[in-house]
Amino acid sequence: MTTAARTLEMRGTLEAAFADVLTPAAIAALEHLAHFDRDRKDLMEARIARRHDRAINRQRIAFLDPAARIGRTTMTVREARDGQFTGSEIPADLQRQWIQGTGPAARPHAPAEVSIRNVAYALLSGADGWMFDGEDALGQVSTMSLENQRNLKLAIHDDPIFLTIAEQVAGEMNQWSAGFFKRPIVTDWRQQLRFTTKLFRARGLHLDDRQVRLASGEGFSASIVDATLYVVNNYQRLRDTGASVVLYLPKIQTAEEAALWSDILSALEHHLGMKPGTIKAYVLVEQVEACFQLMEIRAALGLHFVGFNTGRWDYINSVSDAEAWDEAFVNPNIDAITMTYGYMRQYEDRVRRAVNTPDRAGRCALWQGGMEPNIPVGSEAGVAAGMKRALGGAEREQHEGASGKWVAHWKMVHIVRPVWEKAGDANQMGRAFPRLTYTDADAAGLTQLEPAPRTIRGARDLISVAIQYGNAFGQGLQAAALKPADFFGNDDVLYLMEDMATGEIRLSILWEWRHKQAVITEGEHAGEVFTANLCARLIDEEYAKLLAAANRDVHEVSKTTTLPIAREMVATYVMDTVKLPWYIDLLNINLGNHDLVEAKRRIGLLRDAFASDGTRITANLDFGRG
Numbered sequence: 001m002t003t004a005a006r007t008l009e010m011r012g013t014l015e016a017a018f019a020d021v022l023t024p025a026a027i028a029a030l031e032h033l034a035h036f037d038r039d040r041k042d043l044m045e046a047r048i049a050r051r052h053d054r055a056i057n058r059q060r061i062a063f064l065d066p067a068a069r070i071g072r073t074t075m076t077v078r079e080a081r082d083g084q085f086t087g088s089e090i091p092a093d094l095q096r097q098w099i100q101g102t103g104p105a106a107r108p109h110a111p112a113e114v115s116i117r118n119v120a121y122a123l124l125s126g127a128d129g130w131m132f133d134g135e136d137a138l139g140q141v142s143t144m145s146l147e148n149q150r151n152l153k154l155a156i157h158d159d160p161i162f163l164t165i166a167e168q169v170a171g172e173m174n175q176w177s178a179g180f181f182k183r184p185i186v187t188d189w190r191q192q193l194r195f196t197t198k199l200f201r202a203r204g205l206h207l208d209d210r211q212v213r214l215a216s217g218e219g220f221s222a223s224i225v226d227a228t229l230y231v232v233n234n235y236q237r238l239r240d241t242g243a244s245v246v247l248y249l250p251k252i253q254t255a256e257e258a259a260l261w262s263d264i265l266s267a268l269e270h271h272l273g274m275k276p277g278t279i280k281a282y283v284l285v286e287q288v289e290a291c292f293q294l295m296e297i298r299a300a301l302g303l304h305f306v307g308f309n310t311g312r313w314d315y316i317n318s319v320s321d322a323e324a325w326d327e328a329f330v331n332p333n334i335d336a337i338t339m340t341y342g343y344m345r346q347y348e349d350r351v352r353r354a355v356n357t358p359d360r361a362g363r364c365a366l367w368q369g370g371m372e373p374n375i376p377v378g379s380e381a382g383v384a385a386g387m388k389r390a391l392g393g394a395e396r397e398q399h400e401g402a403s404g405k406w407v408a409h410w411k412m413v414h415i416v417r418p419v420w421e422k423a424g425d426a427n428q429m430g431r432a433f434p435r436l437t438y439t440d441a442d443a444a445g446l447t448q449l450e451p452a453p454r455t456i457r458g459a460r461d462l463i464s465v466a467i468q469y470g471n472a473f474g475q476g477l478q479a480a481a482l483k484p485a486d487f488f489g490n491d492d493v494l495y496l497m498e499d500m501a502t503g504e505i506r507l508s509i510l511w512e513w514r515h516k517q518a519v520i521t522e523g524e525h526a527g528e529v530f531t532a533n534l535c536a537r538l539i540d541e542e543y544a545k546l547l548a549a550a551n552r553d554v555h556e557v558s559k560t561t562t563l564p565i566a567r568e569m570v571a572t573y574v575m576d577t578v579k580l581p582w583y584i585d586l587l588n589i590n591l592g593n594h595d596l597v598e599a600k601r602r603i604g605l606l607r608d609a610f611a612s613d614g615t616r617i618t619a620n621l622d623f624g625r626g
Contacts, residue, residue, distance in 0.1 A: 007034040008220060011211045011623055018146045021153065026232045030212070032271045033228060036264050037214070037221045040205050043257055047206070048614045050289075051581065055325035060447065061289050063438045064255075070296050071256030072263060080255070080299035081436065087359035088277055088303050090366060091244040093197045094129075095427060098404040098420035099413050100199065100368060101127040104138035105155070106147040108476025112154075115147060116162055119155040120169035122196065124186050125410035126417065129197040134226040135250050136201075136314075136500035137479035140210055141591055144476065145222075149229045156198065156234045166193060176411070180376065185414055198243065199282070202226035204251030205260070206582065208618040210591070219619035224264060231268060231279060239278075246280045248309070253289040255296035262301045277303025282368065286314035286501075288322050291347050291446055294354035295436065298365065307366030308351050309406070312339065313501035319343055320508035323447055324579045330518045331449070331509050333458030339370060339396070341452070346445035352401045353433045364429040369397035369405035373498065375481060376411050379491035386494045387415055394419040403427035408479075408497035456524040456538070459513065460484060462506040463542045463570065466583075469503040470566030471546075471558050473587045474594075485545035488553045503583045510535070510574045535574060543567045561594035568596065572603050578611045585616055592622055 008030055015022050054061070066078040075085060101122055107115045122130040138148055155162045170189035177185040186192050203209075203226050208219030227247055235245050247265075252258050265279045281304045283290075283297060290297060298305050316337050323329035331337060339348055355365040372393060374386040394416045397405050404427075407416055436442075464484040472480035481495035482502070512518065513530040520528050528534075546554050546563060554563065569586040573579075580586065589602045602621065609615040 006215055007031055009213055009215045011213075011620075014143065014146065014211055018143070018150065021146050021149045021229060021233060023233065026229055029228050029232050029268060029271055030225065033224050033264060033267055034214070034220070036224060036260065036267070039260055040221050040223070043254075043260060044206055044616075047253060048581065048616070051321075052614055054322070058325055060326075060443065061292055061322055063292050063443060064296065066438075070259060070300055071254075072259035073300055075299055077296055080296040081438075083295070083357055083359045085299040085359055086302060086361060087298065087363045087365065088280060088306055089363060090306055090427075090429070091280060093242075093244050094246065094280065094306055094366065097128045097197065097366065097368060097427070099127045099417045100129040100131055100404060100406050101125055101196075101410055101413060102131045102133055102137060102201075102371070102406050102408055103479060104134075104144075104148055105132045105151040106138065106144050108139045108141055108144060112147075112151070112161065113165060116151045116154060116165055117169055119151050119162065120166040121173065121410045123155065123193050123198075124166060124170050124173055124189060125196065125413045126185055126192070127196050127407070127410070127413045128404065128417075129199050129246075131199040131201050131248050131406070133201045133479070133499075134230070135203045139473070139476035139478040140588065141474075141476035143211065145209070145226070146211060149233065152198075152200070152230065153233045156237050173410070177414070180411075181414065194241075197246065198238070199246045199248055200226075200230045201248035201250060201284075202230070205257060206251060206616075206618070207584070207588075208620065210588075210620040210623070213619065213623055223261075227264065228268060232272065235272065235274065235278075244280055245278060246282070246306070248282045248284060250284045251286055251314070252283055252297060253287045255293045255300045258283065258297040259300040262304055265304050279304055280306045282307045282309055282366070284309045284311060284314070285347070285351055286311055287318040288315065288343075288347070288446060289318070291350055292443070294350060295357060298354065298359075305365060307368055307403075308355055309368040310339070310348050310351050310370050310402075311501070312337075312344070312370050313505045315344070315347060317501065317505040317508045319447060320505070320512055321579070321581065324512070327516045329447065329449065330454070330512050330516050332452035332454045332521075334462060334505065334509060335458070336452035339393075342448040342450040343446055346442075346448060348400065350436060350442075350446075353436045356401070356429070356431055356433050357435060358430075366403050366427060366429060367401060369394075369402035371406045371408055372412055372416055373408050373496040374412065374494055375409045375497055376415065378494045382492040382494050385492075390416055391419065398423055401428050401431050401433065403429065454513070454518060454521045456520060459510070459530065459535075459538055460486065460542055462510050463539055464545070465498065466503055466506040466510070466570050467539075467543060467546060467563070467566050468554070469498060469500075469506075470569050470583075470587060471554065471563045473500070473503070474562030474565060474590065475555065475558055485542060485549060485553070488549055500584055503587070507570065507573045507583050508579075511579050514574055515577065515579075532575065536571070539567070539571055539574070564596045565590055565594070565599040568599060569603060572607060576607060576611075578607075580607070580610060581616065585618065589617060589621060
């Protein structure tokens with residue numbers, strides 16, 4: 001009997017090294033789903049084509065024709081908007097999600113007993129849910145994506161390795177809380193491990209996996225790899241313990257993309273013998289185009305969909321990118337673009353109205369609020385000010401109708417959760433808001449600018465953090481505690497937990513300022529244009545500060561390896577006339593490379609390919625090196 005040739009190829013010896021993750025069952029499921037990769041690539045090409053056409057024709061994103069059919073479905077846009085679809089019941093362990101923590105389940109260059117501590121902190125934190133990240137906060141150096149999956153499997157299956165570490169971590173968490181809260185936060189560590197709902201964020205449809213590719217040598221969907229490995233390795237254990245199988249789906253731009261996700265999840269359920277709709281999914285509304293199709297996205301995901309999440313950085317980046325062709329659209333300082341600013345306010349309002357529109361069974365969905373990036377580490381005054389901001393943000397979101405929010409660090413859980421404890425309700429599903437409308441004014445509101453400062457101080461902050469993030473990414477820290485270099489050593493200014501989105505938005509705004517003749521509105525150089533010479537000088541100055549920084553803020557080993565490469569990527573992105581769609585493409589193409597000359601070659605390769613015909617280089621150039 002001959003064995004059928006595989007569609008997919010695993011990198012080097014990883015199939016043996018990660019036999020506990022790349023199991024025969026997992027590989028069989030990946031092979032079963034591999035045909036969806038062609039559809040994914042077609043949709044990603046369509047994304048770039050829409051972006052190009054908007055720029056050429058100087059057209060903004062518009063609402064869909066109500067009579068149009070949603071791609072990959074039999075449903076019309078009007079039917080979706082009217083709730084004429086069957087959505088999901090909200091499982092018991094998702095009914096109350098006041099606080100969801102976020103972060104990866106692995107650490108770079110760390111042995112398992114150190115790396116898995118991330119999972120212990122998460123599941124002992126007291127968060128109602130923890131979104132274990134396979135995307136923006138997970139480093140992709142070496143085999144981190146597989147280590148992430150391994151650690152989750154060990155934790156979900158109560159492996160002795162994990163339980164030993166969890167007991168140790170519980171003691172460390174209580175030691176910290178005794179100083180901060182004057183009380184323990186973990187009373188029974190074994191019981192506490194059962195409290196937090198486990199969620200997993202797969203990478204977006206726009207990314208290729210670094211360890212799995214098509215046998216032809218083409219890149220293969222990171223989304224399919226992430227979702228499949230997590231579900232296949234853990235669904236039975238989750239079901240046996242009464243827990244839901246829940247994913248977070250990032251970077252969706254259209255309802256047709258959501259329908260592709262639905263088809264992938266449904267095919268995976270069928271392959272594993274699961275009841276339709278067993279796999280539940282939150283959608284992160286990170287792309288402005290998605291905000292024009294919220295009900296359509298809900299309908300396309302059908303039985304899988306449980307809620308939307310509203311973020312900040314990625315969404316701002318998407319607005320900036322969508323309006324790159326419009327010289328009149330220029331954002332202010334990034335710290336001015338809060339959730340109550342112009343287009344952000346309109347975005348949040350449409351999301352809360354969408355989740356509270358009932359489907360044909362009268363079911364509504366969840367709205368999970370945005371990220372709290374503050375960390376309670378710094379001077380007494382700095383921490384007090386930071387926690388005041390955090391509580392104010394949580395109170396605002398709860399008041400506006402969010403059923404919960406995200407925090408970026410376990411130490412924030414017991415600081416922010418009391419806002420929802422005080423309110424008392426498990427969630428705010430079904431709260432009365434006006435039905436969504438689809439007028440020209442609604443569309444204009446989604447790109448509405450408001451007067452706010454644009455300063456040299458703001459530019460320095462954008463540049464400093466963008467370079468720092470690129471450096472951290474190259475070192476394997478896709479989530480990192482960062483602040484502008486001018487505030488190094490000032491403990492009154494807290495570090496913020498930042499992930500990939502922070503790099504994306506900072507470069508998008510810098511590109512706007514540089515190429516749209518942005519005018520500095522106040523302070524140094526007030527009334528002057530943000531010229532190429534000024535931008536280049538600021539990049540040089542901020543880079544020099546990072547070279548001179550102490551190891552605490554910029555690791556010495558990075559100053560001759562990944563930091564110069566990060567500077568080159570930032571300068572290329574910001575200075576080039578053609579705006580690249582993703583900073584992460586530049587970062588991924590240089591993962592594992594510490595040679596500046598080679599980095600410049602790769603950056604040029606990527607830049608020239610996109611400028612020529614819109615081709616994104618997303619495959620792992622080092623795949624064949626094992």
